[in-house]
Amino acid sequence: MNIILLGAPGSGKGTQAKQLQAELGLTHISSGALFRENLNHKTELGLLAQAYMHRGEFVPDEITLAIVRERLQRPDVDKGVIFDGFPRSLAQAEALTEMMADLGRRIDGVLYIEVSDEALVDRLAGRLICRECQAPFHRIYQPFQTCPYHKCAGEYLHQRDDDQPETVRARLETFHAQTAPLIDTYRQAQLLIAVPGEGSVDEVKRATLEAAQDLNH
Ligand code: AMP
Numbered sequence: 001m002n003i004i005l006l007g008a009p010g011s012g013k014g015t016q017a018k019q020l021q022a023e024l025g026l027t028h029i030s031s032g033a034l035f036r037e038n039l040n041h042k043t044e045l046g047l048l049a050q051a052y053m054h055r056g057e058f059v060p061d062e063i064t065l066a067i068v069r070e071r072l073q074r075p076d077v078d079k080g081v082i083f084d085g086f087p088r089s090l091a092q093a094e095a096l097t098e099m100m101a102d103l104g105r106r107i108d109g110v111l112y113i114e115v116s117d118e119a120l121v122d123r124l125a126g127r128l129i130c131r132e133c134q135a136p137f138h139r140i141y142q143p144f145q146t147c148p149y150h151k152c153a154g155e156y157l158h159q160r161d162d163d164q165p166e167t168v169r170a171r172l173e174t175f176h177a178q179t180a181p182l183i184d185t186y187r188q189a190q191l192l193i194a195v196p197g198e199g200s201v202d203e204v205k206r207a208t209l210e211a212a213q214d215l216n217h
Pocket of ligand 1: 009032033035052053054056057059060064084085086088092162171
């Protein structure tokens with residue numbers, strides 16, 4: 001099964017992807033996490049992406065598609081994939097359909113996590129992520145308890161540069177202009193399931209898992 005998690009920045013895609021990975025054994029592919037890993041390792045690609053990420057803008061498709069294409073070459077993709085943060089535009093969605101077809105695969109469904117802009121701004125202001133394993137937490141709603149990878153004790157938690165209020169506004173504008181049209185596209189293709197994303201973490205987890213299991217039947 002190959003799923004896309006669609007949602008604005010801060011809608012909880014990363015948190016939900018981690019649970020779908022654990023529950024369904026799917027491989028989590030986050031384009032943002034791939035960029036941040038590259039940046040941590042100061043690769044050429046990471047340094048190229050850095051300025052765009054810092055401004056809350058899209059990294060150009062040429063770079064983004066290259067990083068996703070490379071990720072799809074690894075063998076763990078055979079288990080099925082959860083895409084998180086990709087595709088973010090109609091052009092990327094078309095490119096993904098082609099990349100999947102080249103692998104003899106297709107997208108089975110798109111889970112759209114719905115959250116209002118007010119709630120997104122509030123969540124992003126308190127979001128913390130682990131610099132090492134990229135696991136997302138929140139100062140109030142999801143404080144660090146244990147590392148999902150059993151690697152650390154929360155010492156690498158920090159606020160992402162692009163979670164500063166100025167950048168958050170730019171990222172939300174970009175979401176509405178470029179990514180939101182995908183909601184209709186996938187709805188028309190009868191691939192979209194909307195998941196209410198404003199309940200407690202557990203409620204949203206339950207709803208996301210149920211939606212993913214529906215896709216599997
Ligand atoms: P995210 O972790 O998904 O919020 O992504 C962080 C940043 O990485 C975004 O604000 C963009 O600058 C960049 N990025 C991640 N995924 C994409 C994508 N699919 N297309 C273009 N830029 C992306």
